[in-house]
Each structure stands twice: as C-alpha cells, then as structure tokens.
Amino acid sequence: MMKRIPASASFALLALTAFHAGPGAGDAAAQTFPTDDPVIRLMWEEGMGDGSQAFDLSQALMDSIGPRLMGSPSFDAAGDWLLARYAEWGIEAEKQEYGTWIGWERGYSHIDLTAPRVRSLEGMMLAWSPGTDGPVEADVELLPQAGSREEFDAWLLSVSGKAVLISFPEPTCREDQSWEDHATPETVERMRAGRDEARGAWFSGMRNAGGDFAQRIADAGAVALLTGRWSQGWGVDKIFSSPTRTVPGLHLSCEDYGLLARLAERGQSPRVRIDARAEFLGDVPAFNVVGRIPGVELPDEYVLLSAHLDSWDGASGATDNGTGTIMMLEAMRLLKAAYPNPRRTILVGHWGGEEQGLIGSTAFAADNPEAVDGLQAAFNQDNGTWRIDYIRMQGFTGAGAHFGRWFSNIPVEITGHIELDIPGVPETGGSDHMSFICVPAPGFRLQSNYPDYRQYTWHTNRDTFDKVVFDDLRNNATLAAMLAYQASEDPERVPRDMRVLPAGPRGGPGQWPQCRPPRRSAGG
Template sequence: MKNSNHNLGFGMWHKARPFVLGMLLCSGGSAFAQSTNPVINNIVTEETSNSQLQKLAHELFDGIGPRLVGTPQMKQANDWAVAKYKSWDISARNEKWGEWRGWERGISHIDMISPRVKSLEGTQLAWSPGMGNKTVTAEVIVLPDLADSLAFQAWLPKAKGKLVMISMCQPTGRPDYNWQEFATKESFDKMKAERTAMTDAWKKRISKTGYTNRTLPVALENAGAVGILTNNWSAGFGVDKIFSAYTKKVPTVDIALEDYGMLYRLSESGGKPLISLHTESKELGVVPTFNTIAEIKGTEKPDEYVMLSAHFDSWDGGTGATDNGTGTLTMMEAMRLLKKFYPHPKRTILVGHWGSEEEGLNGSRAFVEDHPEIVKNLQALFNQDNGTGRVVNLSGQGFADAKDYLGRWVAALPDSLKNRIKTSFPGQPGGGGSDFASFVAVGAPGFSLSSLNWSYGAYTWHTNRDTYDKVVFDDLRDNAMLAAILAYLASEDPAKTSTTKTEGIKWPVQIKSTRRGGLDK
C-alpha cells in the first residue's frame, strides 16, 4: 500500500512528515520508528515501556480463570473489568442482554484402581451433571460394534453400572508435523491411511446404534451407565478440546488421549479396567448474562462511534487465555492508552466485551439488536479473536469504499505495525466466526484484526491447554498499540465512513441472539 502524505487527508496529519529513525525499544526487543504525531508516539512509548498486559493477564487468567457463560467466574470477570476501567477513570457498565443455565465446575478425581493404580488426566465437560458427595467405582467398557440399532437396543442393558467409552482410540498421539519431520514417507502414509479407515469405521459404529454423538450419551445414561468417557483429541501433543456434556444425570468426562488409549486397550484385551470417579458441579438455576461496555465520550461528534471489540467468555477446559483473553486484554489496554493520551476524542469510543460468543455470537448480536442508534452511526469497529499472535491481516469485509478509509488509517501507522499488515479490498463479508460478523450482517463497518496462528487451532482453541503460558506478550503489546492507534485515527477522521456494499457480493443474513441458553423451553 502507498504511504503518501496526501492520502492522510485529515486533521493535523495533512502536514505529516515521513517517519524518522528515533528507536523506542520495548522489553521484547521490538523497535518503532518515531512518528511526527505526538498521540501515536505517546501510545507507542507507553506500551513499550509501561505495558499493563502481564498484570491484567495474571489477574484475569490466574485469579478469575475461565469464563463459561452462566458461571460465577463469568460474572466475576464482568465486575473485574468494570472496576478496572473505573480505576482508569473510564466509564463502564455491565449491560444485561439475556439469561443462561447457571453452572459451576467443581473438583474432579479420576483414578484407575485396577489392573494397576494410576491417576488419570481428565476434564468433566461443561454443564456436566454433578455427583454430589458420591464416588463411583466401575468397570470401563468400549461401545461395541454391533450390526444395527436393533442389536444395540438388545445390548444396552449391559451398559448398566459401567463407564462407557464412546470415542475412537487414536492410532497415534503425535501431531502430523512430528511424523513429517521424523517418519519415512511410507510410514507416515500408512498411519494416515489407518487413521482414516479407523475414523470412518467409528463413525459407522456410532451410526449403527441409531443415535448421534449428541443423543448417544443420553441413551446410555438412561440405560443405567454411571458415566460417559470421551476423547476429543485436538491433533497436538497432550491436548483435547473441551466442550459441553449432553447427559442430564451422570457425568461426562473427557479423558486425555494417553490415558484414554490405555483404558481402551485394556478393555479390549479383557483387562477389565476399574475407575474410581468423583466429579462435582453445581446447578445455579437461571442467571443473567452481560456484556461489559466501556466508553470515552466524544467531544465534537459524540453520537458517532468507534468501537473496539472482543468476546469475554470462553470454554473452560483451560483458562480461556488465547480465546479470547488475549483479545480482551488487547482492547482493555488500548482503552487505557486512549484515555491517557487521547482523553477527549472527537467521536465516542466504545469497547464491547461480549458474552456467549462461543455459543453463537449471542452477546454482540444482542447489542446490535438493542442499540440501533450506535450501529447506524458506527464509524468503525475493530475486533480481535484468533489467538495471541500479532495482527497481520485486515479485510475490507465487502464494503466498497473500505480501501479509502482503512487505507488512510493503515498508512498513518508506525512502520513496524503497518509493514506487517496485509490488506485485502474489498474483501468478503464475514458471516460468522467472531463478533465483528454481528455488525457486518446489518451493514455496519466491523473489521477483524486477524492474527498470526501460533498453532492456535490445535493447541489453544477451545482446549485444556489454553492457559497463561501460551500468551506471547510482545505480540500482544503490538496489538494493543495497533487497536489504540486505529481507534484514534478513526475518531479523528473528518469523513464519515461509507457502508456501501460491493456489487455482486452475497451478504450474510442477520441472525437473532439466543437470549435464553441451556434452559428448558
């Protein structure tokens, strides 16, 4: 993209000069060329020398932990964020948008006691029924491969009193990249072929029961199984994805791949493994759900809005550090920087920390429905939600004139931020995936700050390893600077952004928010 000064075209930047080589060193060794813009310089200097991100991460990830919608930890996080904003002299509130099944995770003890003693790694799934004070000792059996649903119905009574394994036993716990590095091509190809055949066979095994992955656990608990054991491997060393339970009376527990395979093999060979299982959880009834909204009021155009955006909730196998704790902290830190160095913006700057993104963008969809006055006067929204990596992609989301205004703002960024960002115009409108899509669906200019992968899909996205230690703070500091500077530039731009849609592009349809989640109708 061209970086010509006449393209800046607003405020004090029409006289901007090329960046000079004054270097500001951050703790991670990144260097930034000095801008002629004092606000941008101050943001960069503060974030490279006095970042609050690690302190915020410790408080949120270590102190509060995961933020599953409907849990006390989610509300605790909402209240923590409001208090943090107020400590920075930023107005903030929790805005109720719906209600959810209240649930709280308790302790889990999972131990094999025969044929030998071994404590097992496992995680009860979200919303799994609790066992109270009860501990169950039971034999582990594998879901059998039967001819059809009639044969399965005849077998079902044998599940009574058993812990039933309903996931495939993976042929390897090594990720494919490890095979590619060390295996012969013949060995790697053989493993992949075996895995594909095993996966297809297991799908057929499930199908022949007459049930689905969702309904099978309920059929087993109704037949008297004392628990359901699963393994949702995430294709990386020691990592599983942790989603929700479908059982209503007995626990559903994800057993880590290494231990799951051992139990499976022992059961299949006649070893009759016995497990002692104790999991606790609490049902909390109907609880309110919130978005946390913070605001720096505009001075010249207070009824036009620039928004920063990240979802606050998470799954709870880990602590939700990179999904989307890193996005959350990026936007909080950006707001801190803006309040300190741009306390009187031309347009009102808002940040939205959304609830229940993981169940379908519900918090942001509710906000769009509830605040048409903001949506219709939105200058731009910047959302970040794909892990801890530094932002490298920015799409115009199908808006015909996005190159004009996004191009101006990107051109005004410090070189060290600007030169790594690949833009695509007009781009395609996002139909889902994260909360910017809630705004795009109604024709509002929402944009995704897309980041480097850092093995996000396999290792941290919805997994039991999404924890503080996976955060790359140097990249996070860059993202906080970027979000703050983009919000500043969007606020200062004298022109209102165009939301004209590119002709010939199919636009996503607005989807209504689910405002009662996990509750019986």
C-alpha cells in the same frame, strides 16, 4: 510486617517478566513515526514502553480469575474486575444484561484407573456436567460399532452402572509432524491408512446408533460418559461441554482415553474411580461489559473495540480470548490517557456468550440500534497471541481507502506486519464482528496467525497464561488504540456499500446462519 518472597520465587517471577518483556520492550525511541502527531507518539510510549500494563492485567485475569465459562461465577467475577479497572481509569462502564444462562460452578475432578492396574488419569469434567455426588467406581465399556439402531439398542441393556467411552479412540497421540519428520514415508502412509479406516468404521457405527445415542446411554443407567477429543498436538485436547446434563461427562487425555479403550476392547476389564464435583446455580444473568469514552463533536457516531470475555474452561482461556480481552482493555487505557476527548464516541464491548453462538454481541447490536446505526467501525480480535498480521475489509468496498489513511499515520513497526485484503469478502463464520457485518455495518477482524492457535490453544486444556507473547500483545493493544483514534478523527464515514456475492448462503447480509435474532437464554 513485610513478607519476604523466597529468593527462588523472586528470581522465577523476575525471569518470567523479563522473558515476556523481551529485549528493548521499554525502548520507546525504537520506532519510525510517519507524522508528528502527539497522540500517536504518546500511545506508542505508553503502550510499547515500560508504562504498558498488559502483563499485569493478563496475569490477574488469566491466573487469578481464570476460565470464564458463560454462566459461571468466574465469568461474573471477570465482569466485576473489568468494571473496577475502568473505574480506576475514569472510563464509564456497565454490565448490559440481555437474558439468562445456565448457572454452573466447577469443582474438582479426580479420575483413577483401579484395574487391571492403578494409575491416576489425566482428565476433567466437561462444562455443564452434573457431578458424581461423591466417589463412584465403575467398569468401563467401549461404544460398539453397531450395524443398526436395533443392534445398538440391544447393547444398551448392558451399560447400567458402567462408565462408557463414547469418542473415537485415536490409534496414536503422536502429532503427524513427528511422524513425517522421523518415520519412513511407507510407515507414515500405513499409519494414516489404518487411522482413516478405523475412524471411518467408528463414525459409521455412531451414525447407525442414532444422533441421540449419548442421551440413550445415560437413560440406560450409565454412571458416566467418557470422551476424548485430541487436538493433534502434543498433550493437547479439545474440551467442550457435556453430552448430557443427566449423568457426569468427563474428558480424558488422548493417551489415557486410548489406554481405557484398548483395555476394554481386549477384554482386560478396566475399572475407574471417579470423584467429580459441580453445582448447578439456576438461571443467572447473561451480560456484556460495555465501556465508553464520550465523543465531543460527533457523540452519536461510534468506534467500537470488540472482544469476547467468555471462554471454555478446560484451561485459563488465555488465547481464547483473554488476549483479545486484555488487548481491548489496554487499548481503552491508552485512549483515555492519550485521547480523552475523542471526536466520535469510543465504545468497548467485552461480550458474553461468543462460544454459544455470538449471543452477547448479537444482543448488543439488537439492543443498541443507535450505536450500530452510527457505527464508524468495529475492530474485533479473537484468535490468540501473535501479532495482528491480516485484516480483511469484509467486502466493504470503500473501507480500504480509510485503512490506507489510518495506516499512513501508524508506525511501520506495527503496520509492516499486516496484510490488508481489499475489498475481501464477508466471512460466513468466525467471531463477534459478524454481529455487525450482518446489519451491514463496518466490522473488521484484527487477525493473528492461526495454525498453532488451532492446534495448541483454541478450546484446549493448554490455553494458559504462559502461552501469551507479550511483545505482540503490547503491539496489538497499541494498534487497536491507534486505529480507534484514527477512525474517530476521520473526517468521513466508512461507507456501508458491500460487494454483491453469488446467491445462496454467501448471498449477503441476513442470509448467513450467523445473522439471526439474538438468543436470550440457554433454551433459545
């Protein structure tokens, strides 16, 4: 018997799909083809038109599987889901294990203020935190602004059985832009001066307490450590990992963290009830998902599409890096449909452990030297929604000529948004392209607009499916497919000559902090 969808739900889904599709999304004729290349035309029609699967793939990954914390069952499920999609499309793919990581599964988090009034607080347990093993109630204590380590140690005698606030309490959770738009200049200046003074005093006290103060609070018998890391945007917080693995670590919204801090500071006896569940699963396999379309003429030369699969789990990992994952997944689907017999082998890497220091892509580079030695180009994406608008040549002095040729065959509706930085300089941080630049092998970052990503979705509790702009995701997936096709067909190899930079941390491959042997476990 067929189930009926309520009219309201059906309308909502239709409206959401239409909104994300945008006007003319299915009109594959609205473009400028610089060549008669049938592969480029087919990629455009399939990637930018009604054949795109970007919306459905994104919804399944971000809503149904959700966040993909390294070592969690959801990360493993996401790997299996990728393998199933590639199998459907006839693309070879496998999990490549490279070590182990801490297995951990999140349960629910309930945090309530019980005194001096009752209020349910917005918060959640931090990654790799132990749970509370049932509900606990505790008075709330604020980290003191200690003048010395000895003064801090004396305060530790009072924390047993308490929940301790260990982050700087923001004086205001109103974004700075709002102050600038609506307050007088004098008020804005006074707010900032007061905030800077309070922040300076707070961090001076933290330094005096010592770098291991969180573990010492836990060892002194605290029942929970409460944190708050505001992103400086409306209702948005950065959510990372627990400061210790011995007592529960929980994050509160900027507003609710500030409420508890003010109550504690003024002696108004705040008390909380915490019920947070989690389970440690022992060491679990760490892996990348690697797919390939074998080359027919130069099978030992490689084009690599790159994006990390793992995420923090404060939300759904939508723009960091669900969009990059779907971009490269959809690009491989387009390549298989329009270019099933590439000249060079085309690989895709969905990396684990990017958030833990690029460990998945670094391990891949170490474990697959033939792919790195034969690398024509790696194209990495890892910063959220919006169209690709900037590609740096990373100091590879001959790369610009290749991009110029590749772009000349791609519709201007895609390339017209993009600035090429030629020859650019190598990044000394960032994402998984660094694992190849360190060799050095040609690795490039397909970069989208940064500011609102940094403020609103990067590592925050608001990084959810609804933030994705699907016109741009379709554009980016089509761009990745076209670049992979052009790089595969290029009659010449991209040279590895790099700009010589001044000595020091930026001195060259192998000298950057990111260029280090692969990390094979959580312990090192």
